[in-house]
Amino acid sequence: MSEQTRKKLLEVEKLRKYFPVKGNKLLEKKYVQAVESVSLSIYKGETLGLVGESGCGKTTLGRTIIRLYEPTSGRIVYDGTPIYDSEKNISVKMLPYRRKMQIIFQDPSGSLDPRMTVGEIIGEALDIHGLTPSKKERTDRIRHLLEEVGLNTEHANRFPHEFSGGQQQRVGIARALAVDPEFIVCDEPISALDVSIQSQVVNMLEDLQANKGLTYLFIAHDVSVVRHISNRIGVMYLGCLVELAESHELCNHPIHPYTKTLLSAVPLPDPIKSRARQRILLEGDIPSPINPPSGCRFHTRCPYATDRCRQEMPVLKEYGPGHFGACHLLEQNG
Amino acid sequence: MEENKLLLKVKDLKVSFFTPAGEVKAVDGISYALGYNEVMGIVGESGSGKSVEAYSIIGLLQNPGRVIGGSIEFEGENLLEYTPEQMRQFRGNKVSMIFQNPMTCLNPVYTIGNQLTEALTCHDKTISKEEARKKAIEMLELVGINNAEKRMNQYPHEFSGGMRQRAMIAMALICSPKLLIADEPTTALDVTIQAQILELMKDLQRKENTSIIFITHNLGVVADICDRISVMYAGRIVEQGKVNDIFYDPQHPYTRRLLQSIPRLDEEDDERLIPIEGTPIDLLNPPQGCNFGPRCTECMKICLRQKPPLAQVGEGHISACWLHFKDALEKEGEK
Numbered sequence: 001m002s003e004q005t006r007k008k009l010l011e012v013e014k015l016r017k018y019f020p021v022k023g024n025k026l027l028e029k030k031y032v033q034a035v036e037s038v039s040l041s042i043y044k045g046e047t048l049g050l051v052g053e054s055g056c057g058k059t060t061l062g063r064t065i066i067r068l069y070e071p072t073s074g075r076i077v078y079d080g081t082p083i084y085d086s087e088k089n090i091s092v093k094m095l096p097y098r099r100k101m102q103i104i105f106q107d108p109s110g111s112l113d114p115r116m117t118v119g120e121i122i123g124e125a126l127d128i129h130g131l132t133p134s135k136k137e138r139t140d141r142i143r144h145l146l147e148e149v150g151l152n153t154e155h156a157n158r159f160p161h162e163f164s165g166g167q168q169q170r171v172g173i174a175r176a177l178a179v180d181p182e183f184i185v186c187d188e189p190i191s192a193l194d195v196s197i198q199s200q201v202v203n204m205l206e207d208l209q210a211n212k213g214l215t216y217l218f219i220a221h222d223v224s225v226v227r228h229i230s231n232r233i234g235v236m237y238l239g240c241l242v243e244l245a246e247s248h249e250l251c252n253h254p255i256h257p258y259t260k261t262l263l264s265a266v267p268l269p270d271p272i273k274s275r276a277r278q279r280i281l282l283e284g285d286i287p288s289p290i291n292p293p294s295g296c297r298f299h300t301r302c303p304y305a306t307d308r309c310r311q312e313m314p315v316l317k318e319y320g321p322g323h324f325g326a327c328h329l330l331e332q333n334g
Numbered sequence: 335m336e337e338n339k340l341l342l343k344v345k346d347l348k349v350s351f352f353t354p355a356g357e358v359k360a361v362d363g364i365s366y367a368l369g370y371n372e373v374m375g376i377v378g379e380s381g382s383g384k385s386v387e388a389y390s391i392i393g394l395l396q397n398p399g400r401v402i403g404g405s406i407e408f409e410g411e412n413l414l415e416y417t418p419e420q421m422r423q424f425r426g427n428k429v430s431m432i433f434q435n436p437m438t439c440l441n442p443v444y445t446i447g448n449q450l451t452e453a454l455t456c457h458d459k460t461i462s463k464e465e466a467r468k469k470a471i472e473m474l475e476l477v478g479i480n481n482a483e484k485r486m487n488q489y490p491h492e493f494s495g496g497m498r499q500r501a502m503i504a505m506a507l508i509c510s511p512k513l514l515i516a517d518e519p520t521t522a523l524d525v526t527i528q529a530q531i532l533e534l535m536k537d538l539q540r541k542e543n544t545s546i547i548f549i550t551h552n553l554g555v556v557a558d559i560c561d562r563i564s565v566m567y568a569g570r571i572v573e574q575g576k577v578n579d580i581f582y583d584p585q586h587p588y589t590r591r592l593l594q595s596i597p598r599l600d601e602e603d604d605e606r607l608i609p610i611e612g613t614p615i616d617l618l619n620p621p622q623g624c625n626f627g628p629r630c631t632e633c634m635k636i637c638l639r640q641k642p643p644l645a646q647v648g649e650g651h652i653s654a655c656w657l658h659f660k661d662a663l664e665k666e667g668e669k
Contacts, residue, residue, distance in 0.1 A: 053525065054524055195379055197609075198596075229597075269553040270581060271557045271558070275558060282530070
């Protein structure tokens with residue numbers, strides 16, 4: 001993507017999402033700090049990948065950005081208009097924005113109503129937004145959408161259970177496309193699919209993006225897939241964005257200790273390379289987001305942690321062109 | 335490989351599920367041999383029969399599944415002729431299994447220590463309580479669980495995912511089995527935890543000289559840990575060979591396409607993925623010819639008519655595809 005066309009479509013500033021947890025009401029109220037002060041921008045036409053392990057808040061971030069979850073605090077600006085701002089008390093009605101922002105879910109069967117036919121599922125989105133005034137237009141649009149995602153037009157009369165996982169995911173994609181959105185959050189769209197089907201869906205998402213100029217936020221735990229599809233990648237750990245860079249830059253020159261670990265742990269389908277390389281093994285598990293560690297959230301597992309890391313939370317700063325990292329060590333090394 | 339050095343020999347194994355809709359040939363005539371101290375990977379998509387095959391070795395096949403043909407020889411004895419009591423003795427002692435989801439095979443109402451020592455006392459009636467406890471603690475330490483004494487008295491829910499998988503490995507190895515079957519042991523785990531568990535399994539394999547059958551759908555995982563690999567598709571082994579042969583010189587179209595279709599972290603250029611078109615076959619109505627035929631780009635006429643035979647394509651490297659017989663077929667005028 002050339003520099004001139006880089007127009008910000010979405011801006012997120014210090015976004016926070018806490019979920020209350022049940023507990024002893026007499027004592028302090030506890031929260032799962034799922035997303036902690038994340039700031040990032042998504043440019044028009046790009047794919048921003050989001051990787052991290054389970055429980056790192058990547059799905060919550062994706063859902064909070066399109067306000068399927070109400071943010072706890074922060075600011076979201078879509079195409080120049082603030083749609084949420086906790087300081088200025090802005091919280092717009094989302095219905096008009098749902099036409100622009102859509103989501104594809106991880107579990108294809110769980111996200112389709114089993115009692116509705118595929119035609120009804122896709123048509124519902126059209127009805128809500130009143131996009132097709134006549135019945136004929138509606139049927140044509142549904143047929144066109146099904147063809148676009150590689151399904152047969154006759155499939156409109158079938159129910160979700162009659163499809164395989166890969167086909168169900170295609171229905172999910174057709175539903176998201178129905179309202180002609182600009183921005184789609186792809187929340188682990190392929191991890192539930194078989195290996196040989198995954199690449200079909202990845203290619204389809206790439207084609208749709210090229211044809212319609214879509215912008216994606218692509219969330220997945222599989223770094224190889226994210227690297228393949230994304231222009232830029234953000235790495236999350238325990239609710240925090242720890243590194244953000246162009247995907248080649250991030251995979252070849254990671255700067256954050258956690259990113260280095262994550263990349264070294266990705267299995268390579270190459271016996272000689274994978275046996276020769278040095279894996280960085282972390283001690284222990286991810287701490288609980290209810291009682292996250294003080295300071296840098298990674299310090300409990302980081303081999304380079306210092307006293308400063310234990311006390312002060314690092315902020316995301318630019319260390320190379322477009323390469324952001326949140327780590328105290330980077331600051332010291334210049 | 336010499337015959338007498340084989341630990342496990344599976345010959346023409348056939349397993350079918352008799353469902354109301356008809357017979358599902360989950361495993362359709364597979365053969366392989368496993369030597370002592372060898373790690374074999376079985377790779378396949380869901381529904382390829384890789385787990386069913388493993389369950390029939392350990393005798394845990396559930397209704398309506400039945401072994402309908404072939405033999406499974408373990409150190410020269412046919413397991414299919416074992417009585418239930420013999421099988422019970424055999425399980426845990428000589429072969430054990432770890433599963434994808436540790437929570438399904440750890441009992442939530444017993445402590446980890448209780449479950450570990452139970453495995454010992456079950457198979458060795460002479461062992462005393464103290465001895466069993468000591469051995470269990472040793473085992474937990476061996477799999478990298480800190481504070482083993484304290485952990486012994488904890489329940490599975492107090493363990494994290496990675497720790498549970500470690501506890502399960504400890505339980506599987508506590509009777510020093512000769513064969514360990516690992517069914518997608520790292521699929522439910524995060525990559526950094528997966529790396530820990532793989533490293534642990536490699537380490538234990540070296541220390542204990544256990545043979546391992548490693549079942550997975552992730553080609554990246556088997557590249558690291560396995561000596562040999564069998565690739566399964568729709569109930570059959572389509573290709574089998576040494577790990578380097580499979581990754582650097584794949585012969586079967588399915589293996590080749592599978593390797594091309596996955597995005598790789600070590601690639602420099604963003605080439606478009608080459609997907610395998612179509613969907614896996616319906617096992618209720620398998621095609622007459624090669625199971626991969628309908629999705630294969632190099633499919634010939636004969637592929638749709640007849641199942642392909644196994645061809646020896648290199649030392650210890652076999653592949654089931656008509657392409658290897660192309661020259662002979664052309665001579666006969668068939669193509």
